[in-house]
Amino acid sequence: MWRSLASNMFTVLVVGMFLAAGVILWGQSQYTAEGPLDQAICLRVKTGSNMGQVSKELEKTGAVSNGTIFRLGADYSDKANQLKAGSFLINERSSMEQIVEQITKGGASTCGTEIVYRIGVTRLQTQIRELDPGTERFVELAAFDPSAEDVPAVYGEKRAERDTRYRIAVAEGVTSWQIVEGLKALDLLEGNVTEVPDEGMLAPDSYEVSPGTQRGAVLAQMQEKQELRINAVWESRQDGLPLANPEEMLILASIIEKETGLAGERGQVASVFTNRLNQGMKLQTDPTVIYGITKGQGVLGRGLRRSELRRITPWNTYLIDGLPPTPIANPGLASLEAAVAPDETDYIFFVADGTGGHAFAETLQEHNRNVAKWREIEAERNNN
Known part of the structure; x- marks a missing residue:
């Protein structure tokens, strides 16, 4: 009798162990499987929250199918105590494992x-x-x-x-x-x-x-x-540039930055100023004249007067040779790169073309035609 009872108990124990193992395997598969969320959500974890509160919120929003498995998985992976406060983007179909990783890995909010x-x-x-x-x-x-x-x-x-x-x-x-x-x-x-x-x-x-x-x-x-x-851009410069040092590169880049806001034009604008420097021509660029007036403290808010074009300042490139003594603004990376890698052109002139960009020219005759077109555009706009 006792032998039979022991045998039965052993059988029950074995079956129980197999069932427990099956439950664990099932739970693991649920924890790592694709989640039920059909649209991304922004999960807000408040300061002082715990995994139990978060699991209830995730169940309520339909992000997880079983809050208990979510909590147990976080415990098993030793991340239950690593919960961070913040707002976290939970992508569609995120698994419970991925969500736990998202809300414990860093603490930097990813949405909100x-x-x-x-x-x-x-x-x-x-x-x-x-x-x-x-x-x-x-x-x-x-x-x-x-x-x-x-x-x-x-x-x-x-x-x-x-x-x-x-x-x-x-x-x-x-x-x-x-x-x-x-x-x-x-x-x-x-x-x-x-x-x-x-x-x-x-x-x-x-x-x-x-x-x-x-x-x-x-x-x-x-x-x-x-x-x-x-430092990085200066090291990558082309050979033969009319720039003696990084300071001159910075000055030229600031002029390029103020002359055009179009990414596709920076290389052309840089080529104009590079060609002028190489040929010993004055740069004749309005933004430098404006800087000589404002010293960078605010914007001029109007067009330049003829008297201002004739006013002597260290930055008036209609009067001085070469580059002005300092930059006239803070140039971005793209303008720095354009200063040391200008397009290969013969352009030495450019003027606004009425579209937000510029018309470039190799000769004074061609430039004068472009200027005349721009004057017509200006007059038409002033009359409307």
Whole structure:
């Protein structure tokens, strides 16, 4: 009898072990299998949340089929205590394993709200935008001048959310003074700036920041990036350029930056100035004259007067030979690259063509025809 009972108990134990193993294998397959989510979502994990709360939220949104398996999988992989607060983009069909990895790996939000502080050539703008998980594109919620008194309520609401991300976007062609004034206008940042960095030495780019970031630290980051760019681009320069050092390259790049905003034209514009320098011709470029008037502190906001074209300043390239003494703005990487790798052309003239671009010419006769066309376009626009 006892032998029979023991045999039966052993059989039950074996069967139980096989069943348990089967359940474990089934759970593992569920944990790593493609998930049920048919459209991407933005999962917000609040500070202080745990895997149990997150699993309930994922079950409610249909991102996981079984919250218990999700929690057990996170425990088994030793990631249950690595949960990060933030907003995370959960792509369609993400497995439980992939979701756990997404919400524990770093802590940097991948969706939700982003506030972008844009420092442009003609204006400052604060843009509040939110990622649409379905399209993975940002939708603008509001945009305003950060120096304005009327600030939309949504700005304060999003600033209060801990997972909101912040970014400063600096446009190509802004001056160092404009960047410093732009940083001063941002209430997100702290610290005083006592000196304006040298013209041209701040890299136009996008910079991640957080509340309380020091303005000086942002400027230092911009300077470091620009120095790295200058050194790398100078090392890649073509032979035979009329540029003696990286400083002259930076000056030329800043002129190219201010003369055209079209990517496809930078090489041609660079070729004009390179040809002029090689032939000993004056550069005769309006943006340098404007810089001599404004010193980079704001925009002129009107056309140049004839008297200003004749005014003697160190930057008036209608009067001086060669390059001006300093850059006239902060050039982006593409303009730096154009300065050391200009297109091979015989162009020595260019003028606006009415489409946002320029008409280039090799001879003065051809250039005069292009200028006449531009004058006709200007007159027609003024009459409308």
